[in-house]
Amino acid sequence: MQIRVHIATQTLDLLDESGALARRYAVSTSKFGIGFEPGSQKTPTGAFSVESKWGEGAPEGEVFVARVATGTRGTEEDPTDHVQTRILWLTGLSEENANTHSRYIYIHGTNAESQLGSPASHGCVRMSNADVIDLFARVEVGTPVWISDEETH
Secondary structure, eight states: OEEEEETTTTEEEEEOTTSOEEEEEEOBOBTTOBOOOTTSOOBOOEEEEEEEEEOTTOOTTEEEETTEEEEEEOOTTOOSOOEEEEEEEEEEOSTTTTTTTTTTOEEEEOSOGGGTTSOOBSSSEEEOHHHHHHHHHHOOTTOEEEEEOSSOO
């Protein structure tokens, strides 16, 4: 399996071992654009891998703070950019994006599901809570991830 995030179309493709599309999901990347600077809240691009997975078995909508379940659920009305349901913590594989892990760039569920399909995050790749549960179950630690701002799929 491999993950391809397309910033231009705000989609995430899960490809099977043969490279065929297994599933396409709507996502939301950073409302601040793309970039690598610490504190920028921008989504980095390039090659990554899933460094770790967090939230196995947590209820859908569970809010995490520092990867610890809080026992609360985020709602659409809450303006906070919550990390919810499941976390795929990314690590960068090039010199340019090597700080991705220390920037806490994740693929995660969100309370702002109505914003999926448009750039609205604070650097991470947001998914619907149901979709991140599905993706989490399909990928392993070490799964390759490519984040691109190019128009093509």
